[in-house]
Amino acid sequence: MSAEQQSKVKRSVGWQSLVLVVVVLVIILTGWTLVTVSSTLPPRSDFVTLPATPLVKSGVIVTFVNIHPITANGVANGVSGNVLTASGGPVSGVTVYATYYFQGAYRTESATTDQSGYFEIPFPMNWTGSLPITLTYFGDSQHRGVQQVASVGGETLITLTLLQ
Numbered sequence: 001m002s003a004e005q006q007s008k009v010k011r012s013v014g015w016q017s018l019v020l021v022v023v024v025l026v027i028i029l030t031g032w033t034l035v036t037v038s039s040t041l042p043p044r045s046d047f048v049t050l051p052a053t054p055l056v057k058s059g060v061i062v063t064f065v066n067i068h069p070i071t072a073n074g075v076a077n078g079v080s081g082n083v084l085t086a087s088g089g090p091v092s093g094v095t096v097y098a099t100y101y102f103q104g105a106y107r108t109e110s111a112t113t114d115q116s117g118y119f120e121i122p123f124p125m126n127w128t129g130s131l132p133i134t135l136t137y138f139g140d141s142q143h144r145g146v147q148q149v150a151s152v153g154g155e156t157l158i159t160l161t162l163l164q
Helices: 003-040
Strands: 062-072 075-085 095-102 105-112 118-122 130-137 146-153
Touching: 062 118, 062 130, 062 146, 075 095, 075 130, 075 146, 095 118, 105 118
Parallel strands: none
Antiparallel strands: 062 075, 075 118, 095 105, 095 130, 130 146
């Protein structure tokens, strides 16, 4: 091989090495950036994913009743209620899902009913006025599924009128 050809091969290998080093550095910096950003994100929430299963359409008809806000120190921060059959019997040990709008997205929380069909679902917020909440019970081998939109009243804003 002539000296000129050897020089071209060395330059070609030099450029290839340089490009390889740059690509590796970019990958390392990108990975470091992603790790740094992910460690600064807020902690994972307790929100759950609403199942994509269809509501059961056979069995005993159930309904949500006594839907009320949960309050602590006069601040609304959740919802409670009962899952009952049409004849008033409790539906116990089932999962109820509550979906509502919070911080620019729909969020879902869940709770399991007790022996009386009662459930409580706390929210990571308080609200004023009425909050529309979609309650869902998907049903089981004995009970039909039900989905119901409830408008739950939160804090009441008190306005004071000053008389002069």
